[in-house]
Amino acid sequence: MEQFIIKGGTPLKGEVTIGGAKNAALGILAAAIMTDDTVHIDNLPDVRDINVMLEAISEIGAEVNRIDRHTVEITASGIRDVSVDDDFIRRIRASYYFIGALLGKYKDAKVPLPGGCNIGSRPIDQHLKGFKALGADVKIARGAVVARAERLTAAHIYFDVVSVGATINVMMAATLAEGRTILENAAKEPHIVDVANFLNSMGASIKGAGTDTIRIDGVKKLHGTEYSIIPDQIEAGTFMCMAAATRGNLLIKNVIPKHLESITAKLIEMGNEVEEYDEAVRVIGAKVQRHTDIKTLPYPGFPTDMQPQMAVTLSLAEGTSMVTESIFENRFKYVDELARMGGNIKVEGNVAVIDGIESFSGATVSAPDLRAGAALVIAGLAAQGFTTVDEIGYIQRGYECFEEKIKGCGGTIEKVDSDKAAAKFKLKVG
Numbered sequence: 170m171e172q173f174i175i176k177g178g179t180p181l182k183g184e185v186t187i188g189g190a191k192n193a194a195l196g197i198l199a200a201a202i203m204t205d206d207t208v209h210i211d212n213l214p215d216v217r218d219i220n221v222m223l224e225a226i227s228e229i230g231a232e233v234n235r236i237d238r239h240t241v242e243i244t245a246s247g248i249r250d251v252s253v254d255d256d257f258i259r260r261i262r263a264s265y266y267f268i269g270a271l272l273g274k275y276k277d278a279k280v281p282l283p284g285g286c287n288i289g290s291r292p293i294d295q296h297l298k299g300f301k302a303l304g305a306d307v308k309i310a311r312g313a314v315v316a317r318a319e320r321l322t323a324a325h326i327y328f329d330v331v332s333v334g335a336t337i338n339v340m341m342a343a344t345l346a347e348g349r350t351i352l353e354n355a356a357k358e359p360h361i362v363d364v365a366n367f368l369n370s371m372g373a374s375i376k377g378a379g380t381d382t383i384r385i386d387g388v389k390k391l392h393g394t395e396y397s398i399i400p401d402q403i404e405a406g407t408f409m410c411m412a413a414a415t416r417g418n419l420l421i422k423n424v425i426p427k428h429l430e431s432i433t434a435k436l437i438e439m440g441n442e443v444e445e446y447d448e449a450v451r452v453i454g455a456k457v458q459r460h461t462d463i464k465t466l467p468y469p470g471f472p473t474d475m476q477p478q479m480a481v482t483l484s485l486a487e488g489t490s491m492v493t494e495s496i497f498e499n500r501f502k503y504v505d506e507l508a509r510m511g512g513n514i515k516v517e518g519n520v521a522v523i524d525g526i527e528s529f530s531g532a533t534v535s536a537p538d539l540r541a542g543a544a545l546v547i548a549g550l551a552a553q554g555f556t557t558v559d560e561i562g563y564i565q566r567g568y569e570c571f572e573e574k575i576k577g578c579g580g581t582i583e584k585v586d587s588d589k590a591a592a593k594f595k596l597k598v599g
C-alpha cells in the first residue's frame with residue numbers, strides 16, 4: 170500500500186506550476202461525447218478521476234486518443250451503448266455528467282448512481298428535476314439512473330439548491346433541447362464557465378454562465394473543437410496554504426488570480442502576504458499568523474474543497490478560529506487525524522472550533538478523502554519530525570505529481586510502498 174512519508178519543518182520555497190482543473194475537465198470530457206466530430210482537449214490533469222472518466226468514455230465506444238499526458242482527442246461517433254459500465258464509473262462522482270451528455274445527444278441514458286468522496290449525503294435530485302423539466306422520463310432502477318425522452322424541450326428551471334453538478338448537467342442536456350432554457354439559482358463556479366465556453370466552442374449557445382441565471386438556446390447539433398482547460402483553483406489554493414502553513418515563499422504559476430480571491434483574502438487576514446500577477450500568485454507565509462473565521466459557500470464564497478487545507482493552516486495561527494461547513498455535512502473527518510499530530514479542534518455540528526497550536530508533531534495518519542488528504546500532507550510538511558500519510562489513493566484522484574511538485578519546492582516527502590522503503594527514506598533524510 171502506498172504512503173507518503175514526510176519530514177516536516179522546511180519552509181516551502183521556489184515555484185510550482187498548477188495543472189488543469191479536475192472538476193472542469195470532468196464536465197468537459199463528458200460534454201466531448203456530445204458531438205460525432207473529433208474534439209481536441211489540452212491542459213488535462215493526469216489524475217485518477219480523469220483517467221477513470223476516459224476509460225468509461227472508451228468503454229461506451231468512443232475513440233480516446235491520448236496524445237500526451239495532458240492532451241486527449243475524443244471522437245464519439247462510434248458510441249454503441251448509452252448504458253455506462255458500473256465498474257469504472259461507480260468510482261467517481263462526476264459519472265453523473267454522462268446522464269446530461271447522453272440524454273442530450275441520444276435522448277437516452279443509463280448511468281449508475283455516482284460514487285466519489287464520502288463527504289456527506291450527496292443527492293442528485295436537482296439534476297433529475299432539471300432533466301424531467303426538459304421532458305425526460307427519469308427513473309432509478311437497480312442502482313442506475315435511467316433517463317429517456319422522445320424529444321427534449323426547453324424549460325424554465327429554478328434550482329432549489331445551488332449545485333455545481335446539477336447546473337453543468339442540465340446545461341449540457343439543454344444544449345441539444347428545442348428552444349430557450351433558463352436555469353435560475355445556477356452555480357457560478359469557474360468550472361461552470363469553462364464547461365459553457367467549451368460547449369459554445371462546439372456550437373452551443375449558452376449565455377450567462379458565471380451568473381446565477383444561464384440562458385441556453387438549444388441547437389440541433391454540436392461540432393468538433395480545440396479547447397484548453399482552465400487552471401485548477403483548488404490545486405492552486407492547496408499550494409497557497411502550504412506556503413502559509415510552512416512559513417514559506419512560493420510563486421504559484423499558471424493560475425487565474427480572480428478565482429483565488431476568497432483564499433487570498435483569508436490568507437491576508439491571517440497576516441500573510443499574497444502578491445497577484447497576471448497568471449501567478451506569490452504567497453509569503455508570515456512567521457506569526459492570526460486567527461480568522463471561515464464559512465464555506467458556493468462561488469465566489471470560500472470553497473468547501475479548500476476547507477480542510479485552510480483548517481490546517483489556521484491550526485498554526487494564534488488564537489481561536491471558527492470554520493463553518495455549509496455545503497457538505499461530513500467534511501471534518503480529518504479532525505481526528507490532526508488530533509494525533511497535536512491539533513486542537515472541536516467539532517460541533519457543522520462548525521469546527523480551532524485553537525491555534527505552536528506546531529504539529531509528526532504521526533501516522535490516514536487520508537479520509539481527497540482534500541482532507543491534501544490537508545494532512547500540509548500538516549506533515551509543517552510538523553516537527555516524520556509524518557506518514559496512508560490511503561494516498563484519495564489524494565492521487567485529484568493531485569497530479571503531488572509529491573514531485575512539493576519536492577520541487579524543497580519539501581521532504583517520498584511516496585513509498587513498503588516499510589522497508591519508508592525506513593530507507595527516513596535513514597536517508599535523517
Ligand code: UD1
Binds near residue numbers: 295473
Ligand atoms: C462539486 C465538486 C466538488 C465540490 C462541490 C461543491 C465535482 C466533480 N465535484 O460536487 O469537488 O466540493 O461541487 O463546490 O465537480 N445537492 C442537492 N441536490 C442535488 C445536488 C446537490 O441537495 O441534486 C446539495 C449537495 O448535497 C450539497 C450542495 O447541494 O450540499 C452542493 O453540491 P454540488 O454543488 O452539487 O456538489 P457536486 O457537484 O457533487
